[in-house]
Amino acid sequence: MDLAANLRQIRAEIAAAAAKANRDSSGIRLVAVSKYKPLAAIEEAAASGQLIFGENYVQELTGKAAAVSVPVEWHFIGHLQSNKVRQIAGLVAMIHSVDRLSLAEEIDRQWGKSGGSCPILVQVNVSGEPTKSGATASEATALIREIAKLPNVSVRGLMTMPPFFDDPEGARPYFRELRELAAAIAGEAIPGVTMAELSMGMSGDFRVAIEEGATLVRIGSAIFGERR
Amino acid sequence: MPESRIILASASPRRAELLESAGIRFQVVPGHIDETPLPAEPPVDHVLRLAAEKAAEVSRREAGDFFIGADTIVLCSGEIMGKPTDAADAARMLRKLSGISHAVITGYAVLAGNGAIRTAAVETRVFFKTLTEREINDYIATGCPMDKAGAYAIQGGAAHMVARIEGSYTNVVGLPLCEVIETLREMGAI
Numbered sequence: 001m002d003l004a005a006n007l008r009q010i011r012a013e014i015a016a017a018a019a020k021a022n023r024d025s026s027g028i029r030l031v032a033v034s035k036y037k038p039l040a041a042i043e044e045a046a047a048s049g050q051l052i053f054g055e056n057y058v059q060e061l062t063g064k065a066a067a068v069s070v071p072v073e074w075h076f077i078g079h080l081q082s083n084k085v086r087q088i089a090g091l092v093a094m095i096h097s098v099d100r101l102s103l104a105e106e107i108d109r110q111w112g113k114s115g116g117s118c119p120i121l122v123q124v125n126v127s128g129e130p131t132k133s134g135a136t137a138s139e140a141t142a143l144i145r146e147i148a149k150l151p152n153v154s155v156r157g158l159m160t161m162p163p164f165f166d167d168p169e170g171a172r173p174y175f176r177e178l179r180e181l182a183a184a185i186a187g188e189a190i191p192g193v194t195m196a197e198l199s200m201g202m203s204g205d206f207r208v209a210i211e212e213g214a215t216l217v218r219i220g221s222a223i224f225g226e227r228r
Numbered sequence: 229m230p231e232s233r234i235i236l237a238s239a240s241p242r243r244a245e246l247l248e249s250a251g252i253r254f255q256v257v258p259g260h261i262d263e264t265p266l267p268a269e270p271p272v273d274h275v276l277r278l279a280a281e282k283a284a285e286v287s288r289r290e291a292g293d294f295f296i297g298a299d300t301i302v303l304c305s306g307e308i309m310g311k312p313t314d315a316a317d318a319a320r321m322l323r324k325l326s327g328i329s330h331a332v333i334t335g336y337a338v339l340a341g342n343g344a345i346r347t348a349a350v351e352t353r354v355f356f357k358t359l360t361e362r363e364i365n366d367y368i369a370t371g372c373p374m375d376k377a378g379a380y381a382i383q384g385g386a387a388h389m390v391a392r393i394e395g396s397y398t399n400v401v402g403l404p405l406c407e408v409i410e411t412l413r414e415m416g417a418i
Contacts, residue, residue: 008268015270026272026333026351049266049277051347065343071280073345090416093346116416154414 003041004048006223007032010206014217017210028210031075033202033220035060039067041224046070054096054218058084065091077159077199077218079133082106090114096159096199096216099123099134101146108150117152121159121199124181126174129163137181141188148190155190157197157215158182168205175200175212182213232293232417237286242383243298243403250409252418259285259297263310271308272349275299275335280347283339294417295339300402302378304330309378318368318379325378327358332378332400338411346411350404352395354382359389 010030018025031054034042042053042064051071055061056078065074076088077096082103088095089110098104098120111118122144125134135143144155158181162174178200186195201209203222210217231253236244239258247254259282265274276299283297302309304324312318335349367386373379380386382393382400398405412418 004267011268011270011273025270026349049269049273051273051276051280068343071284071337071339071345072343073280073347090340091342091344093344111416114416117414119414 003044003223007045007048007050010219010222013207014210017207021211021213023210023213027215029216031077031199031216031218032223033077033218034064034224035078035220037220037224039064042068042072043070045223046072050223052093058087062087062091075216085110089118090116092118094119094121094156096121096218097123097133098147098153099125101143104147104150104153108152112152117154119154119156120147121157121197122147122155123159123161124178126160126177126181127163132161134160137177140181141185144185144193145188145190148193155193157195157199158185159199159216161202162200162205165205168208171201171205172208172212175205175209175214179213233291234294234296234412234417235286235290235292237282237295237297238402240298240402242381242401246398246401246403246405247296247408250405252409252412254296255292257286257290259283261285263299265308271301271303271333272335274308275301275333276337276347276349277335279335279337280339280345283337283345287339287341293341294412294415296336296408296412297339298334298336298403298408300332300334300377300399302330302332304328304378311375311377312373312379315368315374318373319364321379322359322364322367322373325356325359325380326364327356329353329355330378334399334402334404336403336408336411338408338415338417340415340417344415346415348404348407348411350396350399350407352393352397352399354393354400355391356389357391363389 015025035056054075054077085106123134162171182195199216201217206217234254237259261281278299279297283295337347339345
């Protein structure tokens, strides 16, 4: 597994997808999804210029963050239990997966202890699949209005996980709907809320997601290989 | 809460002046790292990586609560312009910048003592007027271009060469102050 070559390949594909959509690729950041991957793989990717790593589990993230020897910007991208927020407070640069007010309230409490604030994305279940986390598209605006009242939480955009399709084109309508929802929410001009970030697209469908406006793509297997 | 100890991991007096102007109390400890780009490294990835590495390098040898690293490049018609190697190189860069627009990109990183890091890159578009050979030579004779990315300093002798900018002014000087202060606030540093 040549991580450096994989990263170069993905950066080139991000640039190509951005060019196809007439976008500046500097507005798209790559989140390397490192769940289940050893620290050595993270450090090897970092040596190849990768800066942002996304983790899905609190315990795994805190363990790696304590041991890593290179500067890493950590993003939390998995389902987050409120009772574990304390362990990542102040450590992660962004939480992509806020799907309920009670979780946002706990993030507000824990970040407030250090006098800081936490950039978050609201996870939206665009497809409405019952197995997926996330607020429904119709709930999202009301949820964001409530979160916006919390002083130590800063809403920066939306995240979604579309249903799985063999053909990445299948995911396009869900990415488009997220972008349109973000535009609608931005139009509400809720104080303190920006819709600058759209976290969408993974190894199989990030090119389509970029064409539909993704600013953060979460890529694991195309960098680190399939899980063994 | 006791005041945080903030360290600016940059040798640039311009970055220090900007931070001072915002009323931030900090120490300057320049970071020393290998600034060679990685193979096929995109410009934004490059400035962000260098910013993070500068902050991390200083954090390994200095006690502090927050470390600020930054790196600025000038991007003109596909060329990444660093500091000129000599007067002839400075003249070449200024001739290329003359009459067109270019991008100034600064990446910054704020690293906390617990290892938490936040990074961002800010881009400003700068429009140069058409320069005469005499203007270029006079400016190079001041010595000012030699330690500046793209061979000019917007706040110095090159101010009259800039017709207009789109975006952050302080970003062109070397540190996007509005964004950096916001990040420091969000991390509880100030």
